[in-house]
Amino acid sequence: MSAYRKPLPSDDPLLAPFWENAKAHRLSVQCCRACRDRHFPPGPVCPKCLSEDQEWETVSGRAALVSWVRFHRAYWDGFVGDVPYDVCLVALEEGPLLLSNFSGPMPEDPRAGLPLEVVFDDVTDAFTLPKFKVAP
Ligand SMILES: [Zn+2]
16 A cells, blocks of 8 residues: 555644544544534534543434535645546534545535435555445
């Protein structure tokens, strides 16, 4: 898997639990222990109540399509062979929004609200990317 040439996630310590969970094929978001607000991306404090008491919670992996875009230009060399490729914005069942990719081709009938479910793509030995496919 050393031939993977696309950008990899940063080593931001705030995001480390997200990537550790993804590697174990668990989708997770930060959750406030004080008010139970679930949010992503993570922050040092809860965006709702400003509590610093945060934990990570595994979520269902179910989501709804919010929006999508097709890239016809490769902004990174690693994407040259994939043009055109698709990026999607999904709303997790638990609330937070997540930017991702479709697992495989874009759904035949993409529309806002289309039910999706997470799929884990082990792109390197260290990183697994959550992607989404149409839910059965
Ligand atoms: Zn809170």
